[in-house]
Amino acid sequence: MAAAAPVPSGMAQQTDPVEATLRAPDSFAVLQLPLQKHEAEAVRSQYRRLARLVHPDKNAHPKAEAAFHRLAKAFDDLHDPESQAGILTTLRSGTPQQRSPSPPPAAAAAAQRWDYNPKPAAQEEVEIREAAARASHAAKRKRERQQEASEARARQLREELEASLLSDETRLDARSQSWRSFAAAPAAKKVKPRKQPAPPAATSAASSASSAPQSEGAQYACFLCRRGFKTAELLATHKALSQLHLINEQILGMRLGAATN
Numbered sequence: 441m442a443a444a445a446p447v448p449s450g451m452a453q454q455t456d457p458v459e460a461t462l463r464a465p466d467s468f469a470v471l472q473l474p475l476q477k478h479e480a481e482a483v484r485s486q487y488r489r490l491a492r493l494v495h496p497d498k499n500a501h502p503k504a505e506a507a508f509h510r511l512a513k514a515f516d517d518l519h520d521p522e523s524q525a526g527i528l529t530t531l532r533s534g535t536p537q538q539r540s541p542s543p544p545p546a547a548a549a550a551a552q553r554w555d556y557n558p559k560p561a562a563q564e565e566v567e568i569r570e571a572a573a574r575a576s577h578a579a580k581r582k583r584e585r586q587q588e589a590s591e592a593r594a595r596q597l598r599e600e601l602e603a604s605l606l607s608d609e610t611r612l613d614a615r616s617q618s619w620r621s622f623a624a625a626p627a628a629k630k631v632k633p634r635k636q637p638a639p640p641a642a643t644s645a646a647s648s649a650s651s652a653p654q655s656e657g658a659q660y661a662c663f664l665c666r667r668g669f670k671t672a673e674l675l676a677t678h679k680a681l682s683q684l685h686l687i688n689e690q691i692l693g694m695r696l697g698a699a700t701n
Contacts (some may be wrong), residue, residue, distance in 0.1 A: 457493040461507040466531055470514035475531060482520055487515040624698045664688045 464470040471486045518524045529652040601672040661668040669675040
C-alpha cells in the first residue's frame, strides 16, 4: 500500500485547509494523495484526517461546508476501486477531471456522510477497559449483596436459636426450682380424725367388733406406708406393686437428697 504524501502542487503551502480543498484540481489533490493507485484504507485515513480540519463544526470558515462536501465527493471517487482506476486513467491521459456540481443544502444534509471524527484506537481501548471495569464492579457489588443477605439470614437464625435455648433453660430452671422447693418442704401433717362419742353400752360390743383394725394380728409391717401385713408374701407384693409405696419412696429420696445438699 502506497504511503500518503503531499501533492507537489503548492497545496502544502496553503495555510487554510478549506481554501486548499476548494482549490484542489482533482480528487487526488483534494485528499492530498499522489497520482497513483491507493488502497481503500489509505483513502479512508486521509479523508478522516482532513474531515476534522474542514468540517463546519471544526472550522469557522464561511466556505467550510462547501469544502467538506468537496472532500466527501473526493472520498466517494477514490474509495471505490473502479472509480479510482477510471479517474486515475483520465488524469494520466491529460484530460481534466470533470467536477460534479455541489449538491444543494437539502440534498447534502440527506446524503450519507462518513464519520469525519472517528475515535482513536487508544480512546476505544480506554472505553473498553472502563466498560469491563464497570461490569466487574457491578458483579462484585452483586456478590457482596448476596453475601450480606446470607450473613444476615445466618445471624437471624442464630439469634432465634439462642432465644429458643434461653427459653428452654428458663423453663428447666423453673421446674428444677419447683422440685427443690417441693423436696425441701416438710411433710404435711396428717389431721387426726375427731373421736366420735362413745356409743351406748348396749351396742359397745358390736361396735368394738366392727371397728377392729384391718391389720390386727399382722406380723409384718411397711413403716414407710404405715401398713401391716400378716405374711411376708403380702408385704413383698405391697412393696412391688403398690403405687402408694412407690410415691412414698420417691418423696423420701427427694428429702434425703435435699438434706445432703
